Amino acid sequence: NDDLVSFVKDVFTVFEEIALEKEIKFLFLSSEKQIDAWFDNDKVEKILYNLLSNAFKFTPKGKSIKVSLEKENIKNKVHAVIKVIDYGIGIPEEELNSVFERFYQTRNKNISAQEGSGLGLAYINHLVKIHRGEINIKSELHKGTTCTVTLPISKAAYLKNSIIELQPQKY
Ligand code: ATP
Ligand code: MG
Numbered sequence: 001n002d003d004l005v006s007f008v009k010d011v012f013t014v015f016e017e018i019a020l021e022k023e024i025k026f027l028f029l030s031s032e033k034q035i036d037a038w039f040d041n042d043k044v045e046k047i048l049y050n051l052l053s054n055a056f057k058f059t060p061k062g063k064s065i066k067v068s069l070e071k072e073n074i075k076n077k078v079h080a081v082i083k084v085i086d087y088g089i090g091i092p093e094e095e096l097n098s099v100f101e102r103f104y105q106t107r108n109k110n111i112s113a114q115e116g117s118g119l120g121l122a123y124i125n126h127l128v129k130i131h132r133g134e135i136n137i138k139s140e141l142h143k144g145t146t147c148t149v150t151l152p153i154s155k156a157a158y159l160k161n162s163i164i165e166l167q168p169q170k171y
Pocket of ligand 1: 119
C-alpha cells in the first residue's frame with residue numbers, strides 16, 4: 001500500500017513540463033493530504049498516463065487541464081475517485097459510445113495529423129476493469145472532457161483483485 005495522493009502527484013509532475021511547453025494551465029487538486037490506499041501502481045500509472053496524454057493531445061494552447069483526487073465511500077467501501085478534466089475540443093455526442101473501442105479515433109477531419117492508434121482508452125478500460133473499478137467519460141464538443149476513474153482502494157478489495165488477475169482476460 002501507498003499514499004495515492006503523492007503517487008498521482010508524481011505522474012502529474014511528469015506532465016507539468018508539457019503543460020509549460022503547450023502553455024496550458026495545469027492544476028492538481030486533492031480533497032485529502034494523504035490517502036492510504038491499496039492499488040496496483042503499474043496499472044494506475046498507465047491509466048493516468050493515458051488519460052493525461054489524451055487531455056494534452058486534445059486541448060489547445062491557452063486552455064486548462066485539471067487532475068482531481070477524492071476519497072469516497074461507495075456501498076460502504078473506500079474508493080478513490082480520480083478525474084482528469086480538460087477544457088479542450090471535446091468529443092461529439094454520437095462518438096462518446098465508441099471511444100472505448102479499439103482503434104477508434106474521431107471522424108472529425110479538423111483534427112489533423114493526430115499521432116496515436118486509438119488503443120489508449122480500450123487499454124485503460126481493460127486495466128480499470130481488472131482493478132474492479134469504473135471509468136466514465138463525459139464530454140461536450142468544443143467545451144471539454146471529464147474522465148472519471150473510480151477504484152476500490154481497501155486492502156480486501158485489492159487482494160480480491162489479485163485473484164481475478166490470474167484468470168485470463170478477454171482483450
Ligand atoms: P492512442 O491512445 O493509442 O495513442 P488515441 O489517443 O487516438 O490513440 P484513445 O486514447 O483510445 O486513442 O482515444 C480514442 C479517441 O477518443 C481519440 O482519438 C479522440 O478522438 C477521442 N478522445 C479521447 N480522449 C479525448 C479528450 N480528452 N478530448 C477529446 N477527444 C478525446
Ligand atoms: Mg490516447
